[in-house]
Amino acid sequence: MWEEVRIVEDILKIGDRELTSRLFLGTGKFSSNKLIPEVVKASGVQVVTVALRRMDTAFEEENIAAYVPGDCILMPNTSGARNAKEAIRIARLARAAGCGNWVKIEVITDNRYLLPDNHETIKATEMLAAEGFVVLPYMSPDLMVAKKLVEVGAAAVMPLGSPIGSNRGLRTRELVRILVEEIPLPIIVDAGLGRPSEAAEAMEMGVAAVLVNTAIATANDPVAMARAFSMAVKAGRMAYLSGPGEIVDYARASSPLTGFLRE
């Protein structure tokens, strides 16, 4: 009961939307799209990402949007974009096609680590924010870049935890911590989180939300894993709000140091 009350009161505001779930879901790599409604239900996610791609044969009929419950915010990403211009084109197309005005900017030219091009990301963010999009840029954690993103109108900043799909966890911890401290926008760790404990670790630091795809989609049981991530995100958030105790170098006795039963 206490838990539910606290979590419900703890709203994450992005653009003009108020979210109660701090887990965002990516929809790539699921063995079947039919799992997606179950995963959404099990985890309570409210923001779901999708991608836009060319259709080359009539066999690829399925439209992913049909599997996303209607009350979720559909956030198209601009994956495939190699520069700001291409990202802007994808964002405009997705919005015109009825996707709403949220967009995750993803500009990548590095095919080995899929690290984002921060410079082009800033340019795309500026243009799309001016056009009324709610822009969530995926970025390499860097304080100056994050400040620039704030300046040009981003709605949140999404630093990577480790390379996309790597499940390597929060390797950028120290840089993300600086963003949490210095940036007046929600910081959302996007990419690389592989285990619920890593999501909890990010949330304990004061990150506003996490975006998870591969770790859920490629688990043996994606529905259960989605639930586990959801619980970890809530636990981490509650720990952050509770104000964790101080970390010290030496032992400090938990039991009183007086009144010992001694000869």
Added chain:
Amino acid sequence: MFCSGRDTLRIIVNGKEDFAEDGTTIADLIAVKGFNPKTIIIEYNYELVLSESWNGILLKEDDRLEILRFVGGG
């Protein structure tokens, strides 16, 4: 260019050269390719065209079309 009563138009679909008969609309092209109109998005000469207008747009030489859809992505 070969002639068989109607002219053949050279168009670009999803970045590749393609051909359509003169008089073909966007809706016709989609039907010929066997795509489900409910699941696709069409960009025609760099502008999104909604499905209501697909019947009324006649393809022209050198038109560029992108036939797109939403897929799973992170």
